[in-house]
Amino acid sequence: MNSAAVEQITITPLALPGVLLLRPLTHRDSRGAFTETWRASTYRALGLPDFVQDNLVHSKACVLRGMHYQTRKPQGKLICVLQGAVQDIVADINPRSAHFGQHVSVQLDAQAGDQLYVPPGYAHGYYTQSNSAMVLYKCTDYYDPEGQGGCRWDDPLLALPWQLKGAPTVAPRDEKWPPLAAQ
Template sequence: MELIPTKIEGLLIIEPRVFGDDRGFFLESWNREIFIQLGLDLNFVQDNHSRSGRGVLRGLHYQQPNPQGKLVRVVSGRAWDVAVDLRAGSSTYGQWVGLELSARNKRMFWVPPGFAHGFVSLEDVTDFLYKCTAPYDPANEHTLAWDDPSIGIDWPLEGMDPQLSTKDKLGKRLGDVEAFT
C-alpha cells in the first residue's frame, strides 16, 4: 500500500496493491499490521455500506462528541468524495480536499476524526463502503452545509441536480458550527 498525502495534514489517499490478470483482481483493503507499519494504528468498530444513484449527495456529516474516523472506498460506480477540516486551531480549518473514488481506481481515503465528510454519486449505482473508528451516534451527528460559499467546494455537478436528504438540506454554515478541540 502507498500513502499519498493531501494538502491537509491527516487526510490521506491510500493506493492498495492490486494483483490482476485476465480473471479479475485481488487487493487487500484492510490489514491491521500493514496499516500500523504505515503509521495508522486504527481501531475500527463499525463497517457501513451505502448505495446511491447518480446525483445523490450525502453530507457533509460529522459527529461531535464521539467523532468518527472513516476509511472510505467505492466498490461499484464512482463518487466525488470530500472532507472539510473542522479542527480548532488547524491552519487549514474550513479547507477541503476532494477526490474521485471509483471501482476502477480502487483508491481509499482516510478521513480522521475532526473532519466533516460527504460525497456525491457520479454514476447510476455507486456502492460506498466505510470503516469507522467509533459507532454511529445519531444524537451527536451534525451536518455542515454542502454548498457553503465560505468553504467553496467544487462539486462536479454538471448536468445534475443534487438529491439531498432533509437533514442535508438543513446543514449549518461553517461560521455556525463548533470546531473540534
C-alpha cells in the first residue's frame, strides 16, 4: 500500500456513523488543476468498500433528488460534483438506530472537489444550487429496481434543512414516497 497516496486525502468523519467527507489533494498551476478522484488501493486502505457501478446525473437548477435508499441490495455511495454545486443530505432512517431521524447536510461543488461517502442503509438526496449540476457517484452494489425505496424529501419527522430557492423540481416518484411514520 502506498501510504503517500492515502496522505493525499483529508478525511472528516461527519455526525452519522460511517458518513465521511473526503477532500482529495488538488494540484493547481497556471494551466488549471489536477485531482486524482479515486484509486482502488487508496480508498481500500481508508476502509472504504469496493465499488462496482458508476452513475452520472445531470440536473437543472432547483432539482431535488431524494430521499432514496435500497432495501434488497443496499448501496454505499461515493459522491462528487463534476460541474456546479449541490446541497447533499444523508439521513438515518433505521428505527433501531441510536441516530434514527438524524441527518447531515453538506455542500458539494466542483470547485472544492470534496467527496461524500454514504454507507449502505442511509437515505440520500441532493438539491441543485447552481444553474445545473453534474454529479458522479460510485456504488458498492448494482442498482436493483425491485429494491428501491424512499421517503418524503419534506418529511416532518426528518425536518431536513433544505436550502431551497423557491419550489423544487421533484420527480413524480419522489413526490409519492410516504413519510417515515407511514413506513
